[in-house]
Amino acid sequence: MAESTDESTCQEPEETELREITTEELKSILEAHRLWGDTDETEGARADLGYVNLEGASLEGAHLAYADLQGTDLRRAKIQAAELDAADLRGANLQGADLHKASLKGAFLEKADLRNADLAEANLYGAHLDETKLNAAILNGANLGGTKLQGRNFVGFNLEDVDFQKADLRNAKNLTQEQLDRACGDEHTRLPDGLTIKPCKQEKSDKKKESEEKK
Numbered sequence: 001m002a003e004s005t006d007e008s009t010c011q012e013p014e015e016t017e018l019r020e021i022t023t024e025e026l027k028s029i030l031e032a033h034r035l036w037g038d039t040d041e042t043e044g045a046r047a048d049l050g051y052v053n054l055e056g057a058s059l060e061g062a063h064l065a066y067a068d069l070q071g072t073d074l075r076r077a078k079i080q081a082a083e084l085d086a087a088d089l090r091g092a093n094l095q096g097a098d099l100h101k102a103s104l105k106g107a108f109l110e111k112a113d114l115r116n117a118d119l120a121e122a123n124l125y126g127a128h129l130d131e132t133k134l135n136a137a138i139l140n141g142a143n144l145g146g147t148k149l150q151g152r153n154f155v156g157f158n159l160e161d162v163d164f165q166k167a168d169l170r171n172a173k174n175l176t177q178e179q180l181d182r183a184c185g186d187e188h189t190r191l192p193d194g195l196t197i198k199p200c201k202q203e204k205s206d207k208k209k210e211s212e213e214k215k
Helices: 023-038 202-213
Strands: none
Touching: none
16 A cells, blocks of 8 residues: 555555454453563463554553553553553554553554644653654654764654653754754763753652662
8 A cells, every 4th residue: 555645644464364363352351461470470461462553452551561562553542650661563564553651661562653642741761663653753852872873864843852862862863952852862862963961850860760779
């Protein structure tokens, strides 16, 4: 299917052979996955939701760390405050999804489509973002620490309160000092030549360290 040039419109995912599941099946999968995580993988089962049609699904606060969501259609899904640490979201369609305050530490988001997604205050520390589409995504207050964003085009992005500690932004395109003045980083943040970033407040740094220790 040819991709539209209008990036503000939610597009049909390239993978059209998606599985359909019922609300009850989804509930059962989520319960089994939570048990799998709570019992160190001795009970329950890892969530296999790869290539499933979950467009518009309600997943607020869901426990999906390490879940298989590869190629899944999550357009406009409600995923606020969900736990998706180290989840496999490669190639997933998350256009317009609400991921406000979601935890995506170390998540695999290669080639995922996050255009127009709400990532405000989301924790993406160490997330894998190779070829991830982020056009028009809301990033206010997001933690992008430890991510590799070399060559990323930052035109039009509002980076208010974005945490770039240990992030690599070398060769970023259209990244301005005005944008960086709204964000914060540390001595390990790597920037294009000529640009600077203020250090994150100690309180924010301490919270990030606590979050990393829980991983």
